[in-house]
Amino acid sequence: MASRFSTSIPGIGKNGSTDLPVLKPFAPSQPVAFNTSAWLANLPPWTGLVLLLPMMIWPFASHAGGNFTMTDAFAALIKWMPFLLKSGFLFNVIISLFAMLIGTFLGIILGLGQISKTGIIRRFSWFITQLFRNSPWLVLLFIVLLAFPFEITIFGVIIMIPDWTKAVIGLSLPIMANISEIVRGAVLSVPTAQWEAAESLAFTRQQILWRIILPQCFKRMIPPWMNWYAILTMATPLCSLLGVEEIITLSRQAMESENNHPELLVPFYSFALGLFFLYCYPIARVTMHLERRYSVKI
Amino acid sequence: MLKKNAETIVSIRDVHKSFGQLEVLKGVSLDVKKGEVICVIGPSGSGKSTLIRCINALNNIQGGEINVCGIDLTDPKLDKLELRKRVGMVFQQYNLFPHKTALENIIMAPTMVLKQDRAASEKRAFELMQKVRLEGKEHAYPGELSGGQQQRVAIARSLAMNPDVMLFDEVTAALDPETVKEVLVTIKDLAQEGMTCILVTHEMGFAREVADHIYFTDNGVIVEHGPPKTFFNKAKDPRTKEFLSQIL
Numbered sequence: 323m324a325s326r327f328s329t330s331i332p333g334i335g336k337n338g339s340t341d342l343p344v345l346k347p348f349a350p351s352q353p354v355a356f357n358t359s360a361w362l363a364n365l366p367p368w369t370g371l372v373l374l375l376p377m378m379i380w381p382f383a384s385h386a387g388g389n390f391t392m393t394d395a396f397a398a399l400i401k402w403m404p405f406l407l408k409s410g411f412l413f414n415v416i417i418s419l420f421a422m423l424i425g426t427f428l429g430i431i432l433g434l435g436q437i438s439k440t441g442i443i444r445r446f447s448w449f450i451t452q453l454f455r456n457s458p459w460l461v462l463l464f465i466v467l468l469a470f471p472f473e474i475t476i477f478g479v480i481i482m483i484p485d486w487t488k489a490v491i492g493l494s495l496p497i498m499a500n501i502s503e504i505v506r507g508a509v510l511s512v513p514t515a516q517w518e519a520a521e522s523l524a525f526t527r528q529q530i531l532w533r534i535i536l537p538q539c540f541k542r543m544i545p546p547w548m549n550w551y552a553i554l555t556m557a558t559p560l561c562s563l564l565g566v567e568e569i570i571t572l573s574r575q576a577m578e579s580e581n582n583h584p585e586l587l588v589p590f591y592s593f594a595l596g597l598f599f600l601y602c603y604p605i606a607r608v609t610m611h612l613e614r615r616y617s618v619k620i
Numbered sequence: 621m622l623k624k625n626a627e628t629i630v631s632i633r634d635v636h637k638s639f640g641q642l643e644v645l646k647g648v649s650l651d652v653k654k655g656e657v658i659c660v661i662g663p664s665g666s667g668k669s670t671l672i673r674c675i676n677a678l679n680n681i682q683g684g685e686i687n688v689c690g691i692d693l694t695d696p697k698l699d700k701l702e703l704r705k706r707v708g709m710v711f712q713q714y715n716l717f718p719h720k721t722a723l724e725n726i727i728m729a730p731t732m733v734l735k736q737d738r739a740a741s742e743k744r745a746f747e748l749m750q751k752v753r754l755e756g757k758e759h760a761y762p763g764e765l766s767g768g769q770q771q772r773v774a775i776a777r778s779l780a781m782n783p784d785v786m787l788f789d790e791v792t793a794a795l796d797p798e799t800v801k802e803v804l805v806t807i808k809d810l811a812q813e814g815m816t817c818i819l820v821t822h823e824m825g826f827a828r829e830v831a832d833h834i835y836f837t838d839n840g841v842i843v844e845h846g847p848p849k850t851f852f853n854k855a856k857d858p859r860t861k862e863f864l865s866q867i868l
Contacts, residue, residue, distance in 0.1 A: 522778075524733045533728070
């Protein structure tokens with residue numbers, strides 16, 4: 323067989339090689355939106371252990387200098403672990419969940435605004451989306467922190483606004499803008515032929531959008547939506563700059579109460595890093611799994 | 621024959637349509653009587669599809685008049701929904717809703733647009749599936765059906781609205797030769813039952829067999845038209861002759 327190929331077909335050499343131009347199979351590049359989840363999901367699961375490694379060996383390395391030993395550093399960390407987990411990291415998760423909830427709700431409204439038939443609504447939604455999508459998250463956080471009053475009065479009732487609520491609002495703004503883009507992109511990804519087919523059956527625009535278009539692209543919105551959740555969770559330590567008592571703030575306070583030995587730094591922060599990895603890694607894996615599954619079937 | 625005395629259901633007068641600088645329709649006129657089957661043929665880019673899409677207002681026209689079932693399409697207060705309830709359309713790419721089963725595809729418009737009772741719509745949907753010879757496929761999703769089957773579901777979906785006119789826009793162009801036949805048989809059944817049909821097609825044999833009148837378009841105008849016998853055997857215009865000589 324091989325010899326017949328090499329002799330009878332011009333341009334094709336032995337082993338079926340050719341110097342003719344060849345159309346290679348189409349390999350779509352990874353969508354930009356998935357960089358974070360793709361990178362995270364591609365890490366092997368034992369990365370988590372590697373992250374915890376500095377926590378183990380750092381006290382050894384620094385042992386020579388002082389009289390604060392590895393055992394002391396570990397004892398300190400183990401003592402604080404339940405507190406850091408329950409009062410610290412759990413709060414990060416709560417902040418991320420609330421910010422995601424608000425961001426998703428507002429983002430869907432804004433995204434639908436971006437495909438509105440009314441020019442003013444469309445342009446306004448586009449402007450808000452671009453504004454919050456392209457602003458540094460930390461700047462947004464500070465603006466919300468400083469711009470919002472610490473208490474509001476509604477019908478004579480004074481309601482306090484704690485800092486963590488402001489942090490939730492601040493973090494939900496960039497999420498809102500990015501969800502808005504996801505919704506817009508997903509709706510536009512449905513072929514216009516679907517709109518035409520529905521129009522020719524006398525459906526109204528509202529019916530077409532809610533009953534025919536959105537149900538089709540709902541699945542496609544889930545992976546990028548989860549991707550943004552992972553990014554948001556990893557951004558929650560920003561709140562420590564606002565004095566919100568989340569894991570980084572509490573880690574710092576815990577180390578202070580242990581007399582600020584420099585040996586404590588790496589174990590404590592490695593612990594925080596390990597927690598974020600353990601929480602976000604499965605999300606990233608599921609995201610990429612869903613992305614692969616939904617990208618095949620339209 | 622009966623058809624000669626029947627009322628005119630679609631009337632197109634001197635219609636002009638441009639996409640930006642490109643003038644696609646340059647003064648097209650045609651009339652369709654109730655129960656008639658009209659085939660529009662012609663080379664690609666001659667404006668056939670644009671013309672048929674103007675009839676249910678998927679395309680707006682810039683000049684001329686279109687009247688469908690007594691509805692004036694040039695009226696600025698045109699109720700497009702009312703028009704589309706009376707004009708069914710089937711597309712080249714089927715365009716079934718992929719997240720709904722065949723049955724749901726069919727009953728969606730009657731229940732949501734015409735506000736019909738769900739049980740009655742379902743009963744009618746089963747009848748329509750039988751009519752397009754797809755009994756037993758009611759609960760299949762479009763992705764599980766072949767092209768020809770999807771196209772027949774699309775026909776049933778349009779019929780469920782009980783339209784006065786059916787538009788077929790190159791409905792067999794995306795199908796392989798074997799499945800073309802099953803779709804054409806369905807359309808032929810419809811035509812014989814007296815449904816008014818306007819088809820854009822490249823199936824000359826089919827056009828000759830079922831059409832009452834054939835229109836040949838080229839470059840945005842109707843070059844020649846007539847009953848199939850005269851059209852295919854005694855074409856007068858040189859452009860028509862050239863086209864037919866290439867196809868037949």
